[in-house]
């Protein structure tokens with residue numbers, strides 16, 4: 668099984684970006700851990716990060732037929748991008764949404780996700796660990812679907 672891990676704008680700055688909200692783990696730390704967990708689950712991790720909306724859409728398109736599912740933190744595009752949701756529905760790649768912070772406990776403009784209605788599920792507010800939980804949940808659901 669191959670799982671894509673897609674990170675959106677500003678998540679390349681994890682570790683130094685508002686650590687009181689997003690923690691001190693870098694994206695490299697998170698991905699290294701996911702690869703370890705993936706090995707125990709029999710899931711290979713493909714990872715990508717982009718700051719542009721179109722780049723993220725192109726990455727989803729490029730993963731069609733290559734990955735079985737995607738763990739995605741779309742950053743601020745979560746709250747605005749119908750186009751990114753359309754990329755997921757157009758490719759029919761199952762995905763789990765993850766957020767380090769609890770978007771429902773933050774500013775009003777962060778309390779809606781454009782992606783959630785098309786997702787398998789969402790993990791938010793559990794920090795960097797949330798990526799692991801999202802990966803475990805996605806793999807489990809994909810296996811159950813066969």
Ligand code: DQA
Nearest residue numbers: 740742743765766767768777
């Ligand atoms: C985020 C939450 C978003 O509102 C924000 O724009 C991010 C990170 C999170 O992981 O908590 O960039 O997706």
